[in-house]
Amino acid sequence: MNDLGSPQLQIEGVSKVFGSGGTEVVALNDINLSITAGEFVCLLGPSGCGKSTLLNAIAGFSLPTCGRVVANGAEVAVPGPDRAMVFQEYALFPWMTVAANISFGLEIKKIPKAEIIEKVSTLLEKLQIKEFSDRFPKDLSGGMRQRVAIARALALDSPILLMDEPFGALDALTRRSLQEELLRIWMEFKKTIVFVTHSIEESIYLADRIVVMTFRPGTIKQVVPIDLPRPRDVASSRFITIQKQLSQMVMEEQMRFQKDEAEHLRV
Amino acid sequence: MTDKNGRLKNGMAIFKRTLQGTIVPVVLLIVWEALTQSGFINPQILPAPSQVLLKWIAYLKPLEPYDPANMSYLAWLFSGELPHDALASIIRVVGGFGIGAGLALPLGLLMGGSARFYQLMNPLVQLLRPIPPIAYIPLAILWFGLGNPPAFFLISLGAFFPVLMNTISGVRTVDEIYIRAARNLGASGATLFLRVILPAATPHILTGLRVGIGVAFIVVIVAEMIAVNNGLGFRILEAREFMWSDKIIAGMITIGLLGLAIDTGMDRINRYLLRWHRGMDQ
Ligand SMILES: Nc1ncnc2c1ncn2[C@@H]1O[C@H](COP(=O)(O)OP(=O)(O)OP(=O)(O)O)[C@@H](O)[C@H]1O
Ligand SMILES: [Mg+2]
Numbered sequence: 294m295n296d297l298g299s300p301q302l303q304i305e306g307v308s309k310v311f312g313s314g315g316t317e318v319v320a321l322n323d324i325n326l327s328i329t330a331g332e333f334v335c336l337l338g339p340s341g342c343g344k345s346t347l348l349n350a351i352a353g354f355s356l357p358t359c360g361r362v363v364a365n366g367a368e369v370a371v372p373g374p375d376r377a378m379v380f381q382e383y384a385l386f387p388w389m390t391v392a393a394n395i396s397f398g399l400e401i402k403k404i405p406k407a408e409i410i411e412k413v414s415t416l417l418e419k420l421q422i423k424e425f426s427d428r429f430p431k432d433l434s435g436g437m438r439q440r441v442a443i444a445r446a447l448a449l450d451s452p453i454l455l456m457d458e459p460f461g462a463l464d465a466l467t468r469r470s471l472q473e474e475l476l477r478i479w480m481e482f483k484k485t486i487v488f489v490t491h492s493i494e495e496s497i498y499l500a501d502r503i504v505v506m507t508f509r510p511g512t513i514k515q516v517v518p519i520d521l522p523r524p525r526d527v528a529s530s531r532f533i534t535i536q537k538q539l540s541q542m543v544m545e546e547q548m549r550f551q552k553d554e555a556e557h558l559r560v
Numbered sequence: 561m562t563d564k565n566g567r568l569k570n571g572m573a574i575f576k577r578t579l580q581g582t583i584v585p586v587v588l589l590i591v592w593e594a595l596t597q598s599g600f601i602n603p604q605i606l607p608a609p610s611q612v613l614l615k616w617i618a619y620l621k622p623l624e625p626y627d628p629a630n631m632s633y634l635a636w637l638f639s640g641e642l643p644h645d646a647l648a649s650i651i652r653v654v655g656g657f658g659i660g661a662g663l664a665l666p667l668g669l670l671m672g673g674s675a676r677f678y679q680l681m682n683p684l685v686q687l688l689r690p691i692p693p694i695a696y697i698p699l700a701i702l703w704f705g706l707g708n709p710p711a712f713f714l715i716s717l718g719a720f721f722p723v724l725m726n727t728i729s730g731v732r733t734v735d736e737i738y739i740r741a742a743r744n745l746g747a748s749g750a751t752l753f754l755r756v757i758l759p760a761a762t763p764h765i766l767t768g769l770r771v772g773i774g775v776a777f778i779v780v781i782v783a784e785m786i787a788v789n790n791g792l793g794f795r796i797l798e799a800r801e802f803m804w805s806d807k808i809i810a811g812m813i814t815i816g817l818l819g820l821a822i823d824t825g826m827d828r829i830n831r832y833l834l835r836w837h838r839g840m841d842q
Contacts (some may be wrong), residue, residue, distance in 0.1 A: 352740075352744060354740055354743075354744075371743075372740070372743040372744045373744070373746060374744070374745055374746040376744070377744065377745075378740075378741070378744045380737060380740070380741060383735075383737065384737045384738070384740070384741040385741075386738060386741070386742075386756065386759070386760075387836050387837065387838070388759040388760070388762070388836045388837075389759075389836075397742075397745055397747075397755070398745035398746060401745060401746040401747050401751060402746065429835070429836040430836075431836065431837070431838045445745070449745065449746075
């Protein structure tokens with residue numbers, strides 16, 4: 294959608310099959326998607342449609358059965374700090390303090406100590422978690438934990454940020470404040486973001502483009518560009534119109550998901 | 561002001577609870593004392609608690625009067641039979657536990673970390689694990705004769721398997737999400753193992769260490785009854801030969817106190833090392 298940007302992330306004919314024989318599950322089928330640098334893309338779809346599977350393929354946690362992912366000009370084979378990931382929950386290392394969690398990736402990169410301290414301090418400030426720097430994750434609320442997780446991912450300076458329902462477990466208010474924080478970060482650091490959600494509202498609030506996925510096999514149902522100016526007003530009529538359109542699409546897939554569930558229960 | 565009040569209240573509550581906790585033991589002691597004093601129970605079978613206490617003090621006290629020319633005051637203070645026995649037992653527990661845990665920990669980390677090594681070693685471990693350490697006594701004596709070597713062998717064996725099994729399962733059950741997060745941050749190899757897998761497995765490993773030292777403490781008493789001629793286990797068996805039931809019970813109480821001290825110590829260490837862990841707040 295952005296002519297100036299070059300493709301930062303290319304998903305080429307990606308399919309993923311779990312299991313084999315009778316219990317085979319086609320989680321993804323022939324996904325093709327090109328994401329330009331600096332783009333904010335949301336993957337939207339009902340539970341089980343393969344959103345995490347696609348994100349994991351980009352992250353390199355689990356390689357596609359066929360097809361390939363090209364990130365930052367290289368084919369993805371293993372996980373790496375050029376594709377920083379923010380997980381849904383509890384992925385902070387509980388035995389490390391907040392500051393240690395954030396600096397861990399930098400220590401692995403063998404960055405000089407003074408530089409690490411400075412960088413961590415900047416990130417703590419930016420995400421407003423400075424007062425928690427010596428606390429362990431167990432002492433933090435869900436929202437604060439996700440701030441730390443974002444800081445940890447940002448510390449890597451990776452051009453791509455992958456997020457798997459990062460705000461799914463948060464209450465509405467915390468969620469909104471983190472969404473705004475994320476948009477600020479996205480603009481300041483010019484990240485390319487792939488953000489998984491099953492909240493339609495969240496996807497319209499955040500994304501440049503929404504990729505709506507189908508349920509089993511997971512394919513791209515439609516790519517919906519959102520060109521509302523930011524900050525977006527969730528009560529505006531255009532926002533609501535788009536929301537209705539998307540609801541319709543997601544609902545169809547949700548019905549297929551429920552039918553599938555019901556069939557599973559019958560056998 | 562309120563804080564002081566609150567603390568006072570809290571203190572009172574603790575005092576009350578402690579008082580309540582002592583009711584049953586005190587009543588029991590009084591009944592026991594009365595039964596033996598009245599001649600209802602043969603003191604050879606079950607001596608009065610007061611007699612046990614006297615014996616315990618005699619057992620604890622230095623044998624010789626203090627002579628500065630001979631030894632320092634501290635050495636004299638601990639020159640009684642009981643301090644010697646207790647120290648001998650502690651050295652055996654700590655030494656045996658150190659050897660057993662020291663071997664089990666690296667082996668467990670290797671078995672937990674490498675599926676290939678696990679497959680290689682697991683059948684043997686499963687075969688040996690159910691054999692109680694006590695069953696090794698004949699073999700231990702055959703191999704090492706009498707004295708400290710068989711005792712250390714048995715104790716380290718007792719500590720070995722709990723530490724090994726818990727370390728293996730600790731490493732193998734590390735939540736996948738931590739490994740993913742670490743690999744995403746660029747961690748691999750030794751860094752991944754030492755900074756992520758090992759700390760994630762510490763709750764299990766510490767459980768293993770705690771069980772291990774508990775078993776070591778059981779085995780030390782048995783080993784001392786069989787292989788050596790000092791230590792608390794030896795002393796209570798020796799007392800039986802002379803029908804000194806008061807000394808047997810005094811020795812048992814010492815064993816109990818020592819066990820409690822060891823367990824409390826381990827608990828402290830656990831709490832410190834797991835201060836990051838959920839459910840470790842109180
Ligand atoms: N390791 C696996 N083995 C077998 N099947 C799997 C595995 N992982 C995922 N699946 C299946 O693949 C499909 C897609 O799963 P995925 O986790 O990607 O869905 P999702 O869109 O992220 O759902 P959710 O919104 O619930 O997180 C599901 O039907 C799931 O059952
Ligand atoms: Mg998912």
